[in-house]
Amino acid sequence: MKNTAVWIFWFLTTLVLIFFMQNPIYLIIFLLGLISLGYHLSEKDEKSTWLKKNLQFLATIIFVSAFINGLFTHSGKTVLFSFPDSWMLIGGSVTLESLTYGAINGITICAIFLLFRVLNCALSVKQLTRLIPRALYPIGMIISISLTFFPSIQRRICEIKEAQMIRGNPMKKIRDWLPILIPLLVSSLENGIILSESMTSRGFYTRKTKNTPIFLIIGLIIGTFSIFSGWIFLIYDYPAYYYLPLFILGGIIIFFILRALSIQIETTKYHQEKLSKNDFLFLVFNLTFVFIFSSFMIFGNPTSLSYSPFPAISFPKIEFIPIFLTLLTYLPIPLITYDHH
């Protein structure tokens, strides 16, 4: 199961579901699903490290979110303890409800974070950048390189910090970090130059013509202006017949300009993605989930999706269809396991 488009579709569906759900039970099921999925997708030797690091991070986020909300929001009936009212900002009661509300927000943040982590495990940087149109190929490359640069910068920070510490730098004050910043900046620039030399000497961004035709540049300006104008009309609540034509016109102009620019770039792709049997199955299941979710939102009674612990904490309402929808995060696991076999 390697198809980028299929994974992106799953990612977007799950993201929408997470945004719609504030019920902690559903969110916890989502979170557990994403943890299991990430565990399945992580590299064989790194599974336990992946699990440990992410669980630590999730626990910290949920705790910090609950703690901050508990400290600053004083609503709710179940008072756990109180700070004197004279204490600025935090003075007042710390309630179970506000802690719960903070924890639910923490779970939502964690679910979104884990969703990105899972996508990162499922797809390589190259697969993600492949989604960028050919006309914007250099931008895709910059994103790809920035992402791969990040771990190498982290490694360089450790190396330089260690070298400076051995030289006697105590690394205690902010000023002590200057000896790291300058060598890091200089070595990053040097490496950047080598990388761009390497790319240039390997024919990167070879175009049929060196200069972009002027009409394409003018077209791009008109297209962008059109979309921007439509957006202004939308913001000021003008009727749809004001902004919709502008959006459509801008979109069409930009589409054709990107197409014209793409033709000038001769790149091809080493990996051609095919839709495997499992990818197809995954897509069908995913579409089914989307259909069920849309129907439930339009024709059903989606009250159980939201939950508020205020004014007094209560057990969240649970319904069958949302529980079923949370299984979307578990769906890829059997297909991945089947792929491995």
Place this chain on the structure above:
Amino acid sequence: MITINSLTFQYPQSSQPVFKNLTFEIAQGSLTLVTGESGSGKSTLLRCFNGLVPHFSGGLISGDIDVFGLNPIEEGPEILSKEVGFVFQEPEAQFIYDSVEDEIAFTLENAGMPYAAMHSKVSEIIHQLKIEDIRHRKIRQISGGEKQLVAIASALVGGKKLLILDEPTSQLDPQTADELLSHIKKMKQEQGLTIIISAHRLERLLPYTDNILHLAKGADPIYGPPQQVLSQIDLVPPIIEIAKKLKISPLPIKIEEFPKISPSNSTTHGIKSNNLNDETNRSILIIKNLSVIFDKQTILKGINLNIRKGEILSIIGPNGAGKTTLLRSILGLVHKKGQIILNGDEIETLDFAQIIRQIAYLPQNPNDLLFADTVTEELQITLKNHGLEKSQEELVSFLSRFNLVDKKNAYPRDLSIGERQRVAIAAITIFEPEIILLDEPTRGLDYSTKSALYTFLKAWSDQGIAVILITHDVEFAAQIADRVTILEGGKITFTGHPRVAFTQFKPYQTQTARIFPGRNWITTQDVVNN
């Protein structure tokens, strides 16, 4: 055929040209070695062959270059990328993608090659370089030697006529360097590939070389067959130095070409105990049964070492053997098992400040240390870190040992590689440590800079300072070391006299040892003495 005619190049904002009126021809299917001191323009010249100079660098260029019918000055690197493959000094810095196969395919993707042809070309180069087993691996999971091969595959894929390699063996252990060179030789023989290599350490490359171009600052370049060029330059590999001293003509460039001669005094040089007197013979650092496990992988296992005052211990071994980890363990930077006793105290009982007050450390990249505005300030910062102070006169006197007095107000990062390394060494030793740890200090250094390094190391040794030196440069280690430790797969396989290490362990034999087998001679000085 590659033709260079009256080529002159000057970088922007520079007052002098890097090289002037270069004229020479390189025959198809030959291997040319570009050599010369640091800053003589070797890397700049290499970049002229594919148009990176002047198209990428800017600057003033005059003269003509013809690379198999293409003019890099007019066409630029995009067009030249179809004929010329370039491998940079640090392969890791040139990788774009995180997987081997994607990295190799990058050039073909940019050339717009159709999918099927691209797969066949990638498979072809992978097969030629025999790297099938790492084809689907991530770049971070492969060794240093494999990274060089991937960089070469990425440069050559699609069928290039010219391969340019900038210092390809400087970071490799002797065995890996030999393997890489035999791959290059094979490609040259089988495909008629033209190869241009720049290098400081010539000893390994000479047997494969057809022509040498020697560049020197302020002097005319010398170009021609190795014998002709090497007879005109002073700093040469041991085989040439010995041949010159023994007045052998023509100069041999391969061990097999060296005549079988018996020097007048042909007594076998004995292996005596090291000449360290009782005072300096005292152990300053004792390592007992040291093991390091990282991510369930054993990096070091059962290491036992004694380092004495005034001793120069050289640690050699393949890439990934655990040499740097050993140095980091000595500094207490690694979670370990076993004992490390520094000046009678177990390092576990010392705090970090106490350890680094006694030990100085030069990392593989000396640039990691340099950030101050002047050379003098670099020294003052180290002193301040250790709560010490020295007068300006004392600082100048200290800099004079490193021949840096005239650079005392210079910005360290503007200096040459050799000068920067000297500043870094001065900065880490200004507080007069008792032990100095050096990680690959000869990497990228030319013969004259190495000779300056030799002088500092000997001076420290005479002062009773212990030096632990990690290096792949066996010739340098043979000259300087009092004792040698061979570390392989995290274990010490040998510790003892350099004469044993550099004669009896084949991968680490020096050129002298190979020319005179059975005599325990490891340096040119040994030949002269006998």
